[in-house]
Amino acid sequence: MSTLVEAVEDPPVQETDRSPRRTWKSGLTTVGLPVLSVIVFGALWQLAAVSGTWSETFVPYPSTVWNAFVNTMTTHDGVRGYQGYLLWEHLYMTLRRVLVGVVIGVGLGVLLGLAMGSVKWVRSLLEPWLTFLRALPPLAYFFLLVIWLGIDEAPKITLLALAALPPTAVATTAAVVAAPLSLIEAARALGASRAQVIRDVVIPSALPETFTGIRLSVGMAYSAVVAAELFNGIPGIGGMVKDASNYNNTPVVLVGIFAIGFSGLIIDGLLRVAERRAVPWRGKV
Template sequence: MRQAALRALALAVLLLAWQCAVWAELWPRVLVPSPGEVWAALLRTSTVHDGVRGQSGHLLIEHLGTSLRRIGIGTGYAALAGIPLGLLIGVVKPLAVVLEPAVSFLRTLPPLAYLSLLVIWFGIDESPKIWLLVIAACPPIAAATAAAVRTVPGQLLEAARALGASPLNLLLAVRLPAALPEIFTGVRIAVGIAYTSVVAAETVNGVPGIGGMIRDAQRYNQTDVVIVGILAIGLSGVLLDTALRALEHAAVPWRGRA
């Protein structure tokens, strides 16, 4: 209750400071709209008004849902590729020599660096957006998996070998379960990277999509709609991370315990 009250108080102070800045006219109204104007924009983008459906022909929930679907697909494919890749890098040293630099190279690239190339290769439909998210999300998952596999306690491996475990059994029954906590951390980081990348992905034919909605609003100086989009991204990102934490707690209940 105290934490909830403290957060509510902090939010109230923030809104009051925001409104005071608008009253003092520190910036032009077109640049910094009031909280009331942002609330009106939220209602406008979430409903059909005067025959107009939301923003750019779609409701806010539709824009957000499309972006979340893209993030889910992209991160899902990234996990399917990144976890086995990380296991191979962590276990097979010759492969690590070849693959680890490539993973590090991709991990340092900003998504906009290869978005244009993906558009040339795959066009402007869904494919370049999904590929962008896969490429952005795969390296952190692979890196986290590889690091986790390498830090599995040697006592566990020796005990499994003493019981007659084969290399495949060691990988699937010992290394992978022991690495699961760090793998979940890598997946959470990848989801965050994918969410920051989806706005870049949706700059090209991204409607419906929260990034496409923000881009269209920016073209017409609709700052209130841009702020609505930013808040929608932030709040949904918090909820998504909370869901991933709950899934991690259910799948890895021993994390944090001796």
């Protein structure tokens, strides 16, 4: 009996001994490696700048970019930020445009995906148009949007919505089509209506792929930000980057790029958290 008790009690003790080590390794992988990659990138950047192989217009010193960041964040020599707006004001306007465009694009994409996945003739009708739109670079139709809608906010929001729509629609369509047939048949056998099957079976099974499509949509919208802010884009990060590039102001261009990239990382992290809460059965992403 004592041997049996020891055999039952030993595993929890060993698991307890291992858990701190596992936690440390997990923390090292999650935090340590990204920090190390940033340090290595900064060191390589500094070496490239010091080597003198390229001029400062092409590869400015990290300290120069940092000074440009400080200048865009503050009022210096009577100049407020960049073109009269602080960096956070540029970023706020860009994020607001991206948010509105993504909400419109994702909302329409989910609805189209549900319709295309549920009704075959709708999929046959709309899928070529989605593929056509997805293949177009934003600049290919942005100038047309400017002609139709002017240079205010309408063409920017429309461009971002059009960039965000296809990934969500395609992912949702694929997820709906791949919904487990056995669960659908079981729900129908229990007397569920078509609407109930879609609500209780199809949509929950499609959520993981739909969230993947949403994350891709946000990335597509971010990639179209600079194009969306080509005209009348200040305040806005894309407008700031475009204006600075006109004067070969590489440090400010890099500040804008880093602002877009870091804010994109934060937004993607928030989407991951939302996905884990909404789709807990998928596990860690």
